[in-house]
Amino acid sequence: MKSTTRGTLAAVITCVAAAAAAAASATPAAAIGTVPVPVPLDGVEKSLNVELPTIGGEIPLPTPGAPEGPRFAEGRLLPERAVPQLPVAAGLPGVGLRAPLPEVLGDDFNHLSLDAPASDLRTIGPGLALDAPLTAPNPDRFGMPDLQPPQAGVVTPVLQAEPGADLGLGTGL
Numbered sequence: 001m002k003s004t005t006r007g008t009l010a011a012v013i014t015c016v017a018a019a020a021a022a023a024a025s026a027t028p029a030a031a032i033g034t035v036p037v038p039v040p041l042d043g044v045e046k047s048l049n050v051e052l053p054t055i056g057g058e059i060p061l062p063t064p065g066a067p068e069g070p071r072f073a074e075g076r077l078l079p080e081r082a083v084p085q086l087p088v089a090a091g092l093p094g095v096g097l098r099a100p101l102p103e104v105l106g107d108d109f110n111h112l113s114l115d116a117p118a119s120d121l122r123t124i125g126p127g128l129a130l131d132a133p134l135t136a137p138n139p140d141r142f143g144m145p146d147l148q149p150p151q152a153g154v155v156t157p158v159l160q161a162e163p164g165a166d167l168g169l170g171t172g173l
Contacts, residue, residue, distance in 0.1 A: 034058040034091060034118045053099035058118040060091030076131050083128035085155055092163050094118035101169075116165035127155035 039055040065087035070079035097114040131151035137143045 034060050034094065051100040053097060056096045058091075058094035060093060060118050060121070062088050062090035064088050075136065078130055078132055080129060081127050081155065082130045085127035085157070086125040088123045088125070090121050090123070091118040092121050092161055110171055111169070113168045113170070114165065115168075116163070119161055119163045121159070121161040123160075124158040126157045129153040129155055 035058065037057040037059055039057070041052045041055070045052045067084040067086045068081070069084055070081050073080045094117045095114070096116075097112075099112045101110055101112050129152070131148075133148060133150040134145040135148055136145065138146050
């Protein structure tokens with residue numbers, strides 16, 4: 001094998017190995033559920049020489065899902081769920097707060113902490129169900145459809161969440 005061929009092959013293998021290592025260590029954007037949002041108060045704390053609260057939050061990233069398509073229903077001219085519902089998975093924003101307290105409750109309770117982590121939120125958007133003013137072909141009437149009142153309905157949206165929070169008192173939280 002020529003030296004240029006060996007060099008090219010080594011370069012290709014090195015690039016493939018580097019790309020595989022980067023892909024293994026990097027987290028894809030779709031896998032990240034929340035984005036942390038810190039509130040920087042360190043400069044104010046150091047300039048005033050006082051202990052200030054530590055505040056941070058989490059903003060969830062919504063991820064749309066695949067809608068469930070229309071389904072055929074016997075006896076209907078149009079399929080069920082003519083306008084399908086769109087599922088979206090996201091979360092409720094989270095917050096973390098650590099604040100100093102005056103020592104009113106004694107030496108053991110000089111800090112307050114509140115943790116409300118981002119919680120999962122599942123939603124399904126509204127949908128629409130329609131049916132035409134005609135029925136399926138009727139064999140008793142030589143294949144002519146019967147008349148019926150038109151039907152329209154709204155499929156209600158769904159919202160599911162389980163938020164939670166922890167409140168604590170202690171020393172140096």
